[in-house]
Amino acid sequence: MRNVKHPYPINIDLSRKAVAVVGGGAVATRKIRALLDAAANVTVISPVLAPEIDTSQVTWRQKRYETGDIQAMDMIIACTDDAAVNAQITQDATHFQLVNNASDKTQSDFFNVAKLEDETLLLTVSTKGKSPATAKRIKQTLRRWLDDQHWFKGEDQ
Ligand SMILES: C[C@@]1(CC(=O)O)C2=NC(=C\c3[nH]c(c(CCC(=O)O)c3CC(=O)O)Cc3[nH]c(c(CC(=O)O)c3CCC(=O)O)/C=C3\N/C(=C\2)[C@@H](CCC(=O)O)[C@]3(C)CC(=O)O)/[C@H]1CCC(=O)O
Ligand SMILES: NC(=O)c1ccc[n+]([C@@H]2O[C@H](COP(=O)([O-])OP(=O)(O)OC[C@H]3O[C@@H](n4cnc5c(N)ncnc54)[C@H](O)[C@@H]3O)[C@@H](O)[C@H]2O)c1
Structure with missing residues (x-):
């Protein structure tokens, strides 16, 4: 994020929002999974798509990015x-x-977060962009702790 010391954390309903993912590789695959979980309407703009991206769940514009595509x-x-x-x-x-x-x-307005989610809980972890790998490790540690307390009933994420 540009210069913000204290980003504003929110949970967004994306079901009425149009989301473009430009690129169709490993990172796109991970981001699209979370966007589809949130019921977003996803358009992917990329000449090539990773096989894990299900074209029945997204709109695929098979092309290189051009100004105007995200309007x-x-x-x-x-x-x-x-x-x-x-x-x-x-x-x-x-x-x-x-x-x-x-x-x-x-060059980002927002960062994505690591999440742990079941029916009643949504826990998110961010290192404010400093170390996504650490966010993932903290998430996994939290998952084990929640399991020990019998507070978490979700799948592995
Ligand atoms: C949390 C998570 C959510 C998600 O998926 O969106 C997420 N990254 C995840 C995974 C992940 N990230 C990376 C790998 C490859 C590791 C490897 O193999 O090398 C893996 C895969 C893995 O670790 O499994 C590398 C990486 N990530 C960023 C850069 C660029 C940079 O730092 O500038 C580079 C280096 C690129 C390079 O130069 O190569 C940037 C960002 N990644 C963020 C979020 C944002 C800050 C989060 C925070 O504040 O903590 C931020 C700033 C922007 C954003 O993407 O929103 C998700 C954990 C999923 C989970 O929960 O399991
Ligand atoms: N934020 C994160 O979580 C994170 C994690 C790892 C890497 N990264 C960054 O993300 C970038 C992408 O990583 P990746 O592993 O997904 O790469 P990748 O090589 O798997 O995929 C790149 C994709 O971009 C598409 N592409 C290339 N040029 C294009 C264009 N002009 N218009 C539209 N699509 C185009 C390709 O077709 C391909 O589908 C890396 O270069 C790295 O800087 C970010």
């Missing part, structure tokens, strides 16, 4: 393997769109 989108995840393209996407977005640039945290 009607509420939220955009820029995760191509070309940092210049991801930077262009951040630049093309207007102030009322939310952009996550997966290759440059100084």
Whole structure:
């Protein structure tokens, strides 16, 4: 995130929102999984898609990114393997769109978080962009602790 010391944490209902994922590789696969969990309407813009991305659950625009592609989108995840393209996407977005640039945290309006979720609980972990691997480890430690307390009834995430 650009210069924010204390980001605003929220849980968003994405079921009426259009989300563009630009890029169709490993990072896109992970982000799309969480977006579909949240019932988002996902459009993927990428010439190639990883086989794990189910084309029956997303709209696939099989092309390289061009300015204009994200115009009607509420939220955009820029995760191509070309940092210049991801930077262009951040630049093309207007102030009322939310952009996550997966290759440059100084060009993001928001960061994604590690989550632990069952029917009644949603726990999220963020290191404010400093160490996603640490966020994942903390999540796994929390999962074991919650299991010991019998407080968690979810699947592995
Ligand atoms: C939490 C999680 C949620 C999610 O999936 O979105 C998430 N990253 C996850 C996984 C993950 N991330 C990376 C690998 C590969 C590791 C490896 O193999 O090398 C893996 C896979 C893994 O660890 O399994 C590497 C990586 N990540 C970022 C960069 C770029 C940079 O740092 O600038 C690079 C290096 C790229 C490079 O240069 O190569 C950036 C971001 N990643 C964030 C979130 C945001 C900050 C989160 C926070 O504040 O803590 C932030 C800033 C932006 C964002 O993406 O929103 C999810 C955990 C899922 C879980 O819960 O299991
Ligand atoms: N934020 C995170 O969690 C995180 C984690 C790991 C890596 N990264 C960053 O994300 C980037 C992508 O990583 P990956 O493992 O998904 O890469 P990848 O190589 O698996 O996938 C890249 C995808 O981008 C697509 N692409 C390339 N140029 C394009 C263009 N002009 N328009 C549209 N799509 C285009 C390709 O077709 C491919 O599907 C890395 O370069 C790295 O900087 C971020």
